[in-house]
Amino acid sequence: MEQIEEQNMMGLKIRIYPNHRQENIFWKNINASRFVYNKLIANSWTDSAVYKNKLDDKFPIPQKYWKYNKNGKLLKQSTVRLTGRLRITKDKYPWLGDKDIDSDMLSKAEMSYKSAWNLFRKVHSAGTPKFKRKSASIQGYRTSNHYSSTMVNKNGGVPSLFNGSIKIIDNKHIKLPKVGIVKVKLSRQLPTNNARIATVSIKHLPTGEWFVSLLLKSDQSFTTKLPETNSxxxxxxxxxxxxxxxxxxxxxxxxxxxxxxxxxxxxxxxxxxxxxxxxxxxxxxxxxxxxxxxxxxxxxxxxxxxxxxxxxxxxxxxxxxxxxxxxxxxxxxxxxxxxxxxxxxxxxxxxxxxxxxxxxxxxxxxxxxxxxxxxxxxxxxxxxxxxxxxxxxxxxxxxxxxxxxxxxxxxxxxxxxxxxxxxxxxxxxxxxxxxxxxxxxxx
Ligand SMILES: [Zn+2]
Structure with missing residues (x-):
């Protein structure tokens, strides 16, 4: 019988213990991620009618959210154009090209911006996307993992938790972009079903603790179906x-x-x-x-x-x-x-x-x-x-x-x-x- 698995994703949250240098790199990326996101939010509205969002017909923005410029011209919501991020990075903000800045973080910030708008188009109650505040108690950024065929072939032959650009080294160490090897505390058993790492987010809590959350994907299920209880x-x-x-x-x-x-x-x-x-x-x-x-x-x-x-x-x-x-x-x-x-x-x-x-x-x-x-x-x-x-x-x-x-x-x-x-x-x-x-x- 063919088995259809729905539960082939799971989140794994791990406490990490970065040293002082690594903390600084995390903060650079947190600040840059918020900066890019907020810049895109600030550029959200445009008076050029050239760009039309694919979702405009299906999910029109209700009138109470419309914005006008000072001449009374209706502004349209723009999404990031392909050159949008380049404009932000190359022209005015050379520090975004710093060696400690994770380029995947930049594209993830852009994606968050896009999905915030897409979410708004479907559910209006939360309002149009808002600026992220520097004073928010939880700060963080997202990045992504990559698998190179050379690394995968050398280590097991299939993408796993242990052979990507982000990888678990052992019970006490994980490798993350730009910061290198960070101390961790693995509090639970790792899944054994050929899981691979997809998206990764790094978070700083108001308690001063750092966490990394890994989104794991697998072709096999992460859980087992239990026998019926008739209850x-x-x-x-x-x-x-x-x-x-x-x-x-x-x-x-x-x-x-x-x-x-x-x-x-x-x-x-x-x-x-x-x-x-x-x-x-x-x-x-x-x-x-x-x-x-x-x-x-x-x-x-x-x-x-x-x-x-x-x-x-x-x-x-x-x-x-x-x-x-x-x-x-x-x-x-x-x-x-x-x-x-x-x-x-x-x-x-x-x-x-x-x-x-x-x-x-x-x-x-x-x-x-x-x-x-x-x-x-x-x-x-x-x-x-x-x-x-x-x-x-x-x-x-x-x-x-x-x-x-x-x-x-x-x-x-x-x-x-x-x-x-x-x-x-x-x-x-x-x-x-x-x-x-x-x-x-x-x-
Ligand atoms: Zn009765």
Missing amino acids: QVGFDLNTENFLTDSNGNTIDNPRYYRIIKSRLKKEQRKLSRRGRRAKQEGRKLWKSKNYQKQKQLVAKLHSKVKNQRLNFLHQLSTTLIKNHDLVVGENLKSKNLLKNHALAMSISDVGWRTFLGMLEYKAPMYGRTFIEVNPSYTTQTCSECSFRMGTNNTNKLTLSDRKWECPNCHTKHIRDWNASKNILNKGLLELTKSVPDEEVVYR
Whole structure:
């Protein structure tokens, strides 16, 4: 049987430890990348009607985003012309030809600019592409890997993690463009499926840490499909705990998260106090050692909270996906969030959106199905007989009704458990609807 693999890409994020010289080269490239991107953004609008974007007809720019010059002439969005980058490099900015400047970085910056526009054409809500700020907390640039046939033939014969222009030397070293060999810490096992390195990005975090992210590609899958479990599960996300599933299991919000958050608040207050004091004494913030030290501490705590939360979400989502053929969650978009500010806040806090995103990408990795359903009425409906509270002269359940009895079939319910059973039922119904006959695979 022919196997069709969808999951032949994966990201690998590695902590790197550049020395002082290497850090300087990274910063040169970070600054140049931002410079090129921002220059292109600045040249985004043109009054020449010569250039017409391929996407103009398919995705016209809405009128509210149109720009005019001072004579009232309509400006058109230009994309980079072939000579665009040359104009930026050769004419006025000879430093972009510096020996430490990575030319792949320059073309990647140009590509980012193009894809920012293409994205805008499809999704307007984010607005037209914006300048990248030097003060942004995460700084970085992208570059690409190359394979030369000589190097590949000498080392294994097929492109791998170990024979490109960017390559893993051993457990402790990686070779990167312009900086050479950098110390790394490989925290996980490398894939064994003939993976090759495609795009590479180098990032600097506000904590002072450096990371390199490798996008790996392979003709073979990075994950294995698991045997069927014949188990299905639905879950309800709620504010009292993290989730309740249709088997009655409740997962609480992690406790450590609350503890570290109160510490974070305290340190943040200290930071603004130091900022105020420096201002009063007429000192610049970047010159104030105490302020900078505190700023780094706050950034470290932030990333600690973030990491702990991500670990929690990863563990839970992997467990759900591995143990069930079908996982059904609720579509947060359909939950009326804007009306309930407190709920909206708590959603971003506990990471429900991230969690649903993880389930979505992990499901195909293990050959599982994840679907989101509209959660309306899942709380008010009896999962046994489908009677809906609020109808036939009954009162709707309120947030304080943790337990209730169905007036129609007299089943005793725990509110969130009942809701998650309804979510599973909706998912099963959705599944029968969404598969047209010709797509059903018979085994
Ligand atoms: Zn009932």
